[in-house]
Amino acid sequence: MNIGVIGGGAAGFFAAIQASQQGNTVTIFEKSPKLLSKVKISGGGRCNVTHRPMEISKLVKNYPRGEKFLKKVFRHFKSEDTIQWFESRSVPLKIEQDGRMFPVSDNSQSIIDALLKEANKLGIQILKSNGIQSIQVKGSGFLLISDKGNFAMDKLIVAGGGHPKVEGYGFLKGLKHTIASPIPSLFTFNTPQEPILKLMGVSMPMAHVKIEGTKLNYQGPLLITHWGISGPAVLKLSAFGANWLYEQQYQAKAIINWNVNFNEISYLDHLKSYALNHPHRMVQKNTLFDIPGRLWEHLCEKSEIKSDQTYNHLGKKQINKLVQNLFCYILTMKGKTTFKEEFVTAGGIPLNEVNANTMESIYHPNLYFAGEILNVDGITGGFNFQAAWSTGYLAGVSSKQNSL
Numbered sequence: 001m002n003i004g005v006i007g008g009g010a011a012g013f014f015a016a017i018q019a020s021q022q023g024n025t026v027t028i029f030e031k032s033p034k035l036l037s038k039v040k041i042s043g044g045g046r047c048n049v050t051h052r053p054m055e056i057s058k059l060v061k062n063y064p065r066g067e068k069f070l071k072k073v074f075r076h077f078k079s080e081d082t083i084q085w086f087e088s089r090s091v092p093l094k095i096e097q098d099g100r101m102f103p104v105s106d107n108s109q110s111i112i113d114a115l116l117k118e119a120n121k122l123g124i125q126i127l128k129s130n131g132i133q134s135i136q137v138k139g140s141g142f143l144l145i146s147d148k149g150n151f152a153m154d155k156l157i158v159a160g161g162g163h164p165k166v167e168g169y170g171f172l173k174g175l176k177h178t179i180a181s182p183i184p185s186l187f188t189f190n191t192p193q194e195p196i197l198k199l200m201g202v203s204m205p206m207a208h209v210k211i212e213g214t215k216l217n218y219q220g221p222l223l224i225t226h227w228g229i230s231g232p233a234v235l236k237l238s239a240f241g242a243n244w245l246y247e248q249q250y251q252a253k254a255i256i257n258w259n260v261n262f263n264e265i266s267y268l269d270h271l272k273s274y275a276l277n278h279p280h281r282m283v284q285k286n287t288l289f290d291i292p293g294r295l296w297e298h299l300c301e302k303s304e305i306k307s308d309q310t311y312n313h314l315g316k317k318q319i320n321k322l323v324q325n326l327f328c329y330i331l332t333m334k335g336k337t338t339f340k341e342e343f344v345t346a347g348g349i350p351l352n353e354v355n356a357n358t359m360e361s362i363y364h365p366n367l368y369f370a371g372e373i374l375n376v377d378g379i380t381g382g383f384n385f386q387a388a389w390s391t392g393y394l395a396g397v398s399s400k401q402n403s404l
Contacts, residue, residue: 018396
């Protein structure tokens with residue numbers, strides 16, 4: 001049986017490997033000259049393979065789109081299975097403090113080599129620089145119109161990744177499926193007119209960021225950059241707020257609590273207590289709440305506290321302003337910046353058009369989907385790769401189980 005796999009990325013390779021393990025003839029079609037390019041650059045070249053194992057009910061909470069769908073998918077293949085798969089192929093993984101998992105080698109090439117070695121061992125044909133122009137349904141199978149000729153396939157797995165524009169899904173026009181319009185997910189907030197930009201490089205280990213006028217909020221590490229704010233707290237918030245922020249054309253106000261261990265009342269109490277115990281210390285030179293010096297000076301200046309002012313000379317208005325800037329710092333967002341090269345989109349094949357237990361199309365028997373081509377996306381931390389491995393596994397297993 002001939003099985004075609006469109007896409008030479010993580011999901012495509014994983015699907016191809018599973019589909020070929022029972023002796024099927026499998027061909028991967030990759031439009032670019034490179035294979036597994038996203039695996040190569042992920043995690044700064046280390047490849048964030050997956051996340052520390054957790055209960056499925058908790059795991060799915062890390063996906064702004066696809067939570068209910070993935071609850072079914074992960075019953076078939078989850079983080080523990082990913083770890084076992086790579087470690088059984090001589091790629092040991094390690095867990096970092098934040099739960100992200102990388103190869104012990106700290107080199108994404110370890111993951112790439114394992115996948116290529118497995119594909120080679122199984123005799124999977126790989127056609128690079130061979131994009132699919134269109135798909136025609138022929139009886140129970142498919143005819144692929146490609147850059148380098150036409151290919152008849154008994155079954156087809158589409159793992160072509162996400163695309164920034166709907167035109168990228170043009171090769172699917174011959175099918176009955178619709179496309180959820182692609183919008184960016186995982187991006188940093190641009191704040192071009194804010195004085196905070198002069199603090200580029202300053203970070204907070206655990207800040208809380210909220211979008212004004214919404215329930216959207218997230219906490220985690222925050223980094224000030226030369227264009228605005230970034231870091232896991234912002235990136236994760238951007239993923240959960242992708243649709244709303246897109247509708248607002250990325251014009252919004254972000255509200256920051258710089259240290260999640262304090263609220264408005266505890267900030268105030270701590271400030272008053274410190275002023276009582278250290279009345280003659282200069283405010284700007286004696287930082288509190290684990291705030292870095294440069295940021296603390298900025299917050300003081302924004303609160304109209306002079307450089308030579310001591311704690312015992314703080315006025316009530318200045319204290320209240322400082323508390324507000326610590327607990328409720330407002331930044332005006334105007335635009336976004338894609339996070340590094342790790343482009344992630346929300347959009348693609350709607351999940352109600354795919355069987356979550358098999359990855360098979362509800363419109364076309366013998367057609368399966370896997371990876372970012374689906375309207376599924378996760379926050380940073382290895383979740384997008386886990387979705388790729390899981391949906392790829394299930395598509396591959398399902399395609400080999402069903403006989404024509």
